[in-house]
Amino acid sequence: MWWKALSVVLIVYSLIAGTLVPLKPGITYVSPQTARSGQQLVLQLHGYNSFYAQSPANDIRVWLQYDSAQALTGQQIRVLNDTTLEASFLIPTELPRPTASVMLNAIIDHPADGVSLLPSAIEIVKDSIASQANWSGSNISGLHVKKDFSFPYRNVIYESIRNTYFHVPMWFVLMFLFIASAWNSVQFLRFSNPAQAAALDEQKGRSLLDFDRKAAAYAEAGLLFGILGLITGMLWAHYAWGAAWSNDIKQLMTAVALLIYLAYFILRSSFDEPEKGARLAAVYNIFAFASLIPLLYIVPRMFASLHPGATGNPAFGSEDLDNTMRMVFYPAIIGWSLFGFWLAQLRYRYQRLLDKATGLD
Amino acid sequence: MLFTLLRKEFVLEFRQRYAISGIVLYVFSMVFVVYAASIKVQPQVWNVLFWLIILFASINAVVKSFVQESGARQLYYYQLADPAMLLLAKIIYNTLLLLVLSLLAFGAYSVVAGNPVKDIGLFALILLLGSLGFSIAFTFIASIAAKANNSATLMAILSFPVIMPILLTLVRLSAIALRLIQDTSYQRDIVNLLAIDAILITLTFVLFPFVWRD
Known part of the structure; x- marks a missing residue:
């Protein structure tokens, strides 16, 4: 019976593909996880399934994103190894909202690995004197997309x-x-x-x-x-x-x-x-x-x-x-x-x- | 015809007074067990215990629907009347019986465990809807269970899973009436409940012809 054979083939396929296909690269965590406004921050980003060393450091771009229009661009990017990346940020003295702190998403764009994102990666605490002002517009564009057979990387479920x-x-x-x-x-x-x-x-x-x-x-x-x-x-x-x-x-x-x-x-x-x-x-x-x-x-x-x-x-x-x-x-x-x-x-x-x-x- | 059958149910209940007295006593016993077990009842616990009392009292009240009369007499009724009408009469009668029982339980429970109900109008509506839903599901299950030998056990295991959607909706609505949850759009839950009732009663009438004949 063809459909019995088909069921075995499909189950074996889903078992093999489901367990063996790798996940896309992702960011597991950044350190430090808090920073103050106005600080010169050196941030380490820890990747999962990533191959940061495969591309030269000046082709890699890193952002700390507030919302779709506002983000900070990382400078002096250094690749420490395949799964660790270092970038420095100058955190502005003003926050975009009059709240005590904001959570920023970390985004890495890598020519080989594609783009990966960690939501609410780092918390910026407002300094007492700081007021409210918009950050300069983000330049998150021209992102690389990793085109291969791999499953999405999701935080929490990994x-x-x-x-x-x-x-x-x-x-x-x-x-x-x-x-x-x-x-x-x-x-x-x-x-x-x-x-x-x-x-x-x-x-x-x-x-x-x-x-x-x-x-x-x-x-x-x-x-x-x-x-x-x-x-x-x-x-x-x-x-x-x-x-x-x-x-x-x-x-x-x-x-x-x-x-x-x-x-x-x-x-x-x-x-x-x-x-x-x-x-x-x-x-x-x-x-x-x-x-x-x-x-x-x-x-x-x-x-x-x-x-x-x-x-x-x-x-x-x-x-x-x-x-x-x-x-x-x-x-x-x-x-x-x-x-x-x-x-x-x-x-x-x-x-x-x-x-x-x-x-x- | 429906009226005659309904009247028959009332007359039967009135003649066998031990059955209804038994159920009323059962409700009061359960209320006092709750009182004895926990003197001070929080509204959250009040809500859950109240519906447990109603659930068990309802099952015990409805389970006798089809076993109190002999098989021969049942057959006689089925010859005289449309079986669907017979079932409808039993459902209506059980709804009224359960409504009276839940009002009695509510009264006794309020006396011993306090009355945290804030929205009494909504709560009365919930009791009515609950009696209707329980009556439809339990009457039909009782007609199936009555055909088996150990009908009391079978009645419980067959009806608990089936009653679950109704019971959960009722507990949630009643929590709203107790102001344990804030929800202004509870009308949707009432519509859900009526929809479940509508599905069950339709199926009851489609399926009952297959149950009664032996």
């Missing part, structure tokens, strides 16, 4: 950005499988009146209970992907949020969603007559699926969340992915989805054979 290809597809697969499960429950109910069921039996040995077995198999596979999604998410949260479980609304809602399907399995197995159990389980499956939609897409909008694109947005936004990531992310979703359906199909066929062998069907 290398764990790769988890996007493993954590996020799980939820896509879960949704596809639960939709398939609900659809089979609908089919079961549609064919469950005696006339329809008899017509079904005449078609090459298909039986009504097959829909029930399919619904259960898809729900089982969906549950597995839900647990995997929860585990990969907890692993990610451990590094990015500082704790594996922080009672984030989406973590809670997912746990509840998994409870729904556990209850479905208990209901399905608590009847002596298979047809009755199948019918009531199908009814509950549809009812539960309908309450899954508000659980996953309406309730999380009402509470604050640590997830990206938090309040008002159920998933992450388009700005969280770049084109390189899309080249791994979309194949990963397709690969895992096909794999999930393959898994569910095997479960279904195994269960049908087992029921035939024990004379239940």
Whole structure:
């Protein structure tokens, strides 16, 4: 079957590309992290995955940016090694706003590495006499763009950005499988009146209970992907949020969603007559699926969340992915989805054979 | 027909007074357990405990809906009336029952644990919406659970996850009524709640024909 082979190929591709492709260069931190207005500042910038020594120092440009129109340009740039850069700045005596301090972004433009940015890298504290005045316009232009196959560098998550290809597809697969499960429950109910069921039996040995077995198999596979999604998410949260479980609304809602399907399995197995159990389980499956939609897409909008694109947005936004990531992310979703359906199909066929062998069907 | 069925529910409840007395006593017991466990209740805790009391009282009040009468008598009703009407009568009756129960619980709870509610109009609306949502979900789940042998356990595990979106919205709205959260656009949450209710009641009527016949 071509699609089973495709699923393996895509998963292997996403595993290899997702773990081996390097990150773009970035700035991890600068030192010192505070300065006073009017000071002659010598700043060290520490890079990650960077190759500063590959270009002559006078081709490298460094800025401390206040906003899109105002920035300070670094002078006397020295490359200490591949990951350390030194630049001196004359901090003006006046700040652009009448606040006690301002946070500046550090920007490095490098011919080989491209441009990298660290938001709120350094804090400038106002001297007592200083007043307010605009800084001279910035000259941030003609930036180099690094054109190669690499993932974006993001502060806070760093290398764990790769988890996007493993954590996020799980939820896509879960949704596809639960939709398939609900659809089979609908089919079961549609064919469950005696006339329809008899017509079904005449078609090459298909039986009504097959829909029930399919619904259960898809729900089982969906549950597995839900647990995997929860585990990969907890692993990610451990590094990015500082704790594996922080009672984030989406973590809670997912746990509840998994409870729904556990209850479905208990209901399905608590009847002596298979047809009755199948019918009531199908009814509950549809009812539960309908309450899954508000659980996953309406309730999380009402509470604050640590997830990206938090309040008002159920998933992450388009700005969280770049084109390189899309080249791994979309194949990963397709690969895992096909794999999930393959898994569910095997479960279904195994269960049908087992029921035939024990004379239940 | 709907009116007759509704009247039947009331008459039945009136004749089996032990059931409703039991539930009322259950509510009062839970309120006093809360009082005994924590004398001084902070508004935040008040809110959560109140909804826990309502949740458990509701489940226990609704679970009997389909088991209090024998299977033969149920069959007799289904011959006489449209099953959908029978379900609608039970939902309306349970809504009224839960509303009375939550008002009783609110009264008793306010006496023993204080009443931190600032916006009493909004809170009354929330109680009404809560009774409606709980009644729709629990009545339908009770009809499924009644077909199984261990219906009380099944009722709890089947209904908790399903009720979660409604419960969370209610707790949030009630926190607004207690002025624990400042939110001027809570109308959106009410619309969400009504939308969830609308989805559930539609499905209830589509699916009930598959539940009642054996």
